[in-house]
Amino acid sequence: MNEAHWHLAVNHLPIILPIAGLIVLICSLIFKSDAVRKSAYVLLIIAALTAAVSMKTGEEAEELVEHMAGIEHSMIHEHEEAAEGFAVLMYILGVVSIVGIWAEVKKATWGKWVIYLVLVLSVVAIYMARITGTTGGEVRHTEIRAGFAPQAEADEHEENE
Numbered sequence: 001m002n003e004a005h006w007h008l009a010v011n012h013l014p015i016i017l018p019i020a021g022l023i024v025l026i027c028s029l030i031f032k033s034d035a036v037r038k039s040a041y042v043l044l045i046i047a048a049l050t051a052a053v054s055m056k057t058g059e060e061a062e063e064l065v066e067h068m069a070g071i072e073h074s075m076i077h078e079h080e081e082a083a084e085g086f087a088v089l090m091y092i093l094g095v096v097s098i099v100g101i102w103a104e105v106k107k108a109t110w111g112k113w114v115i116y117l118v119l120v121l122s123v124v125a126i127y128m129a130r131i132t133g134t135t136g137g138e139v140r141h142t143e144i145r146a147g148f149a150p151q152a153e154a155d156e157h158e159e160n161e
Helices: 003-010 013-031 034-065 073-106 111-140 151-160
Strands: none
Touching (some): 013 073, 034 111, 073 111
């Protein structure tokens, strides 16, 4: 496997894991379960770690694909900028999740505020994950780019004009 393949293999984890972590965290609030809440925090910590791996493999993949035909450097740059912001947020979310586990273990009264902070950070992370994933997909998948029209539809449209 080359660098681009590794990036493709890991880059979905920091996108999917915050969704799973948010769902588990909401379940912990519904069922009032400390164990489930700790599980949510662990998922979010793992998500932060996978964001770091995705950033590393992304840098290596960029070196491999940036000179390929059909690859626009502006799209790689847009994806890289989105990924950097997303990664920073994921690192913050991971650290706050560690604080959340510590608050759970210590039975800290302020621990409930950590829960709400993690909820908000998770929602923002999911939004940023969507942007990062879309800009990454657009690098190679022309079918998801804005203004894309399948060739058959484009030809048919030209004939009707």
